[in-house]
Amino acid sequence: MKILIKSGRVVDPANKLDKKLDILVVDGKIAELAANIDPGNAEVINAAGLIVTPGLVDMHTHLRDPGYEYKEDIISGTRAAAAGGVTSLACMPNTSPVNDSLAVTQYIITKAKEQGSANVFPIGSITKGMNGELLAEMGELKEGGCVGFSDDGLPVINGEMMRRGLEYANTFGVPIFTHAEDLSLVAGGSMNEGSVSTELGLKGIPWVAEDAVTARDIMLAELTGAHLHVCHVSTKGSVELVRHAKARGVRVTCEATPHHFMLTDEAVRGYNANFKMNPPLRTQEDVDAVRAGLADGTIDAIATDHAPHHIDEKNVEFAIAMNGVVGLETLLPLTLKLVAEKVLDLSKAIALLTCQPAEILGIDRGTLAVGAVADITLINPNKEWTVEADKLHSKSKNTSFDGQTMRGYAVRTILAGKTVFER
Amino acid sequence: MATETIEILDTDGVNRALTRIAHEILEHNKGVEDLVLIGIRTGGAYLASQLQQVISAIEGVKVPLGIIDVTMYRDDLCSRSDLAVGQTDIPFRLRDQKIVLVDDVLFTGRTIRAAMGAVMDLGRPQNIQLAILIDRGHRELPIRPDYIGRNLPTARNEQIKVDFDDLNTAQAVHLLRN
Amino acid sequence: MSFNPKHILGIKDLSTDEINFILDTADSFKEINTRQIKKVPTLRGKTVVNLFYEASTRTRTSFEIAGKRLSADTVNISASGSSVAKGETLEDTAKNIQAMHPDIIVMRHGASGACQYLAERLDCSVINAGDGMHEHPSQALLDAFTIRQHKGSIEGLTVAIVGDITHSRVVRSDIYCLSKLGAKVRLAGPGTMLPPGIEKLGCEVFNNLEDAIRDADVVMMLRIQRERQGTPLIPSVREYARFFGLNGNKMDLAKKDAIVMHPGPINRGVELGTAIADGPQNVILNQVENGVAVRMALLYLVAGGEKLQEDC
Numbered sequence: 001m002k003i004l005i006k007s008g009r010v011v012d013p014a015n016k017l018d019k020k021l022d023i024l025v026v027d028g029k030i031a032e033l034a035a036n037i038d039p040g041n042a043e044v045i046n047a048a049g050l051i052v053t054p055g056l057v058d059m060h061t062h063l064r065d066p067g068y069e070y071k072e073d074i075i076s077g078t079r080a081a082a083a084g085g086v087t088s089l090a091c092m093p094n095t096s097p098v099n100d101s102l103a104v105t106q107y108i109i110t111k112a113k114e115q116g117s118a119n120v121f122p123i124g125s126i127t128k129g130m131n132g133e134l135l136a137e138m139g140e141l142k143e144g145g146c147v148g149f150s151d152d153g154l155p156v157i158n159g160e161m162m163r164r165g166l167e168y169a170n171t172f173g174v175p176i177f178t179h180a181e182d183l184s185l186v187a188g189g190s191m192n193e194g195s196v197s198t199e200l201g202l203k204g205i206p207w208v209a210e211d212a213v214t215a216r217d218i219m220l221a222e223l224t225g226a227h228l229h230v231c232h233v234s235t236k237g238s239v240e241l242v243r244h245a246k247a248r249g250v251r252v253t254c255e256a257t258p259h260h261f262m263l264t265d266e267a268v269r270g271y272n273a274n275f276k277m278n279p280p281l282r283t284q285e286d287v288d289a290v291r292a293g294l295a296d297g298t299i300d301a302i303a304t305d306h307a308p309h310h311i312d313e314k315n316v317e318f319a320i321a322m323n324g325v326v327g328l329e330t331l332l333p334l335t336l337k338l339v340a341e342k343v344l345d346l347s348k349a350i351a352l353l354t355c356q357p358a359e360i361l362g363i364d365r366g367t368l369a370v371g372a373v374a375d376i377t378l379i380n381p382n383k384e385w386t387v388e389a390d391k392l393h394s395k396s397k398n399t400s401f402d403g404q405t406m407r408g409y410a411v412r413t414i415l416a417g418k419t420v421f422e423r
Numbered sequence: 424m425a426t427e428t429i430e431i432l433d434t435d436g437v438n439r440a441l442t443r444i445a446h447e448i449l450e451h452n453k454g455v456e457d458l459v460l461i462g463i464r465t466g467g468a469y470l471a472s473q474l475q476q477v478i479s480a481i482e483g484v485k486v487p488l489g490i491i492d493v494t495m496y497r498d499d500l501c502s503r504s505d506l507a508v509g510q511t512d513i514p515f516r517l518r519d520q521k522i523v524l525v526d527d528v529l530f531t532g533r534t535i536r537a538a539m540g541a542v543m544d545l546g547r548p549q550n551i552q553l554a555i556l557i558d559r560g561h562r563e564l565p566i567r568p569d570y571i572g573r574n575l576p577t578a579r580n581e582q583i584k585v586d587f588d589d590l591n592t593a594q595a596v597h598l599l600r601n
Numbered sequence: 602m603s604f605n606p607k608h609i610l611g612i613k614d615l616s617t618d619e620i621n622f623i624l625d626t627a628d629s630f631k632e633i634n635t636r637q638i639k640k641v642p643t644l645r646g647k648t649v650v651n652l653f654y655e656a657s658t659r660t661r662t663s664f665e666i667a668g669k670r671l672s673a674d675t676v677n678i679s680a681s682g683s684s685v686a687k688g689e690t691l692e693d694t695a696k697n698i699q700a701m702h703p704d705i706i707v708m709r710h711g712a713s714g715a716c717q718y719l720a721e722r723l724d725c726s727v728i729n730a731g732d733g734m735h736e737h738p739s740q741a742l743l744d745a746f747t748i749r750q751h752k753g754s755i756e757g758l759t760v761a762i763v764g765d766i767t768h769s770r771v772v773r774s775d776i777y778c779l780s781k782l783g784a785k786v787r788l789a790g791p792g793t794m795l796p797p798g799i800e801k802l803g804c805e806v807f808n809n810l811e812d813a814i815r816d817a818d819v820v821m822m823l824r825i826q827r828e829r830q831g832t833p834l835i836p837s838v839r840e841y842a843r844f845f846g847l848n849g850n851k852m853d854l855a856k857k858d859a860i861v862m863h864p865g866p867i868n869r870g871v872e873l874g875t876a877i878a879d880g881p882q883n884v885i886l887n888q889v890e891n892g893v894a895v896r897m898a899l900l901y902l903v904a905g906g907e908k909l910q911e912d913c
């Protein structure tokens with residue numbers, strides 16, 4: 001089984017590549033990269049005018065399976081991933097039951113392998129049942145395929161528990177993903193605290209709720225020497241905290257979501273719950289700081305925090321609507337927008353979507369090196385299209401970008417040499 | 424479209440009409456006892472005030488004068504573009520009074536119906552009479568004026584305009600034809 | 602000018618002319634309330650549903666009387682709860698009511714934005730009778746109406762509002778309304794009751810009552826919620842009254858002819874000392890009286906006129 005991807009602009013930051021090359025895939029692996037490879041008996045895919053990158057890696061999603069299949073499942077979630085050019089994703093453990101056992105981990109991996117359209121790497125919970133009281137069996141979970149641990153959706157409230165989580169995860173060489181949030185400061189808030197929340201009469205969530213726990217967890221990483229990954233940094237302060245920690249050698253990485261670098265709390269005017277997420281949309285100052293963090297390497301990955309919710313959970317009063325938005329199918333164009341706006345160059349942008357998250361997750365993806373699994377995304381960077389919530393592949397339609405014009409999308413997504421999505 | 428304007432009454436004509444109406448009112452009511460004037464906002468209110476002066480000049484008595492706004496009693500709530508509501512100002516009792524409703528132009532009769540409803544809500548008068556400067560026809564309700572300044576058959580799409588000066592004194596009446 | 606709104610959701614979206622038009626309309630309706638027969642046929646055949654998710658005898662009664670004086674058929678529905686967990690959603694309830702073909706829904710709801718939510722989903726008109734901490738337009742309009750009645754004009758006046766600014770929808774609407782009409786609005790309260798960025802709505806913020814009411818033409822006191830959920834905002838009602846209650850001779854700081862307002866119901870001895878609550882400067886009962894006229898005007902204006910894509 002041979003495929004030849006011909007004449008594309010190959011952008012593979014892992015191998016510092018950005019040039020027009022042909023890629024030969026044999027039996028699901030990258031066999032050769034060169035100019036003008038003789039097709040022989042290979043199936044030829046013409047990639048002229050397209051950008052060819054390693055399959056994108058989204059290190060933060062919620063697939064809702066098992067337990068909340070009415071919102072999303074592994075089949076629909078990975079289909080949305082493939083449509084967005086994403087070939088590998090990590091999924092958070094806040095399912096029902098929580099992914100705190102080998103059984104759940106194996107269920108996810110098996111279902112994804114058998115019925116999915118993307119590689120799924122489960123993240124196990126730090127504490128059993130995500131209730132913050134007892135450590136989950138991280139050793140066995142890691143053996144079973146978990147790539148990291150998180151109680152995402154909830155913070156680990158108890159500082160000592162977080163410390164133990166870091167120390168214990170470090171034993172097995174995997175990171176802890178922190179959802180940094182001080183619930184006592186959130187205190188029932190439903191959007192960013194500021195002049196917009198005051199005007200709308202919605203209880204605000206101050207930036208301190210995020211920064212305080214980010215600071216605590218960074219210090220705990222410093223104390224324990226463990227690898228801390230900060231999920232969805234959204235404030236100027238969090239970016240600054242990570243930047244300083246990196247400078248003094250703390251093992252900390254972090255990610256940012258497209259909605260946090262594209263939207264501000266102004267979007268909440270109108271009370272549309274598709275602009276309600278956690279952390280909430282912040283101010284322009286924060287958006288600028290997140291973009292600066294992406295540009296200077298403080299932020300290591302762009303991840304969606306893809307959080308599908310049923311229409312009934314969103315079509316309610318803003319204050320009681322559920323947090324979160326889907327993102328897999330808009331990840332790529334929104335990242336390319338940063339390139340168009342000259343925040344990032346293309347190679348840096350692709351690194352944030354491929355090799356950098358892959359490295360944090362410790363997975364052998366995000367590269368087009370010879371011998372690597374042939375997960376490849378073909379991108380038309382210039383195609384303009386309009387997001388139509390109803391047409392998303394995800395079961396849930398809670399996008400912040402409905403009706404928005406996007407530029408660029410994946411035209412073909414290849415998973416281990418097999419096309420899983422094409423348009 | 425050019426609008427053709429035809430003068431129907433000049434200032435003297437208006438005054439003559441009002442004087443005649445005043446005499447007819449006094450004659451019909453045998454004087455001013457229990458007589459009150461109620462003008463319909465806004466043209467009718469101005470004319471009622473003028474009538475009050477004319478009656479005073481004839482009879483030496485100032486009959487009570489009230490102003491009524493009929494907006495709240497109109498039957499076209501949902502098709503109006505202007506929703507402004509004027510004030511009703513009737514500083515006296517209406518019970519057992521002889522009321523002369525005054526308006527500038529009588530057309531479909533709907534305004535008068537509304538005005539009668541409004542008056543009746545404020546008290547039970549002895550009777551209600553109607554004084555009109557111009558009756559242009561096209562009645563949609565069984566309403567008939569008691570005192571008419573001028574009968575003027577018109578086409579439906581024509582307009583009657585009563586001009587008032589700064590002191591709200593009627594100066595002339597014009598017919599506007601498209 | 603005429604004003605022909607489909608909904609009244611907040612003051613923020615209204616222009617100065619539109620606010621004045623509402624106040625002028627209310628002026629005309631006010632006369633009805635002094636008649637022997639307090640009823641006009643204006644809204645005959647119209648159905649007004651008062652959908653109240655929070656108990657509020659005053660506002661609901663005021664809207665109910667307003668509707669009845671205009672000959673509308675008014676129906677009161679008290680609903681409770683507003684979460685998915687409790688079963689029927691706001692949209693379900695609204696659609697149920699819509700199926701009965703009301704012309705106007707007057708809604709009070711604990712969630713900010715709930716009235717806008719309803720207006721976006723239903724065909725009938727929606728009047729916001731208070732949504733969460735967002736807006737309470739009819740209260741602000743009756744406040745403006747009352748000030749205008751006592752002061753002639755609002756332009757150039759200084760209005761001090763004291764109390765729990767954070768949790769008050771009345772304040773937000775009052776700031777928009779009074780500043781659009783040309784008043785200077787000052788706010789005062791303890792730091793725990795002053796929300797961030799409130800000055801962007803068009804007002805000045807003070808940390809003490811005295812500075813706020815100095816030379817003010819109007820002093821508006823807000824009701825203090827004695828029991829609140831969450832972390833307490835004040836150590837005690839006693840201390841609050843001492844620093845932020847309008848009592849003793851504090852009113853001497855305001856202009857001699859200043860008036861005292863309160864959206865009610867008052868806590869005697871807390872935000873208002875009894876001498877002031879019963880004093881000549883107090884116009885609280887005027888506010889209540891004017892509330893009916895203002896609400897008549899709102900019902901009339903949303904019911905009347907040709908509305909887009911609707912036949913009535």
Ligand SMILES: [Zn+2]
Pocket residue numbers: 152153154179231232278279
């Ligand atoms: Zn999270």
Ligand SMILES: [Zn+2]
Pocket residue numbers: 060061062092152153305307
């Ligand atoms: Zn998440």
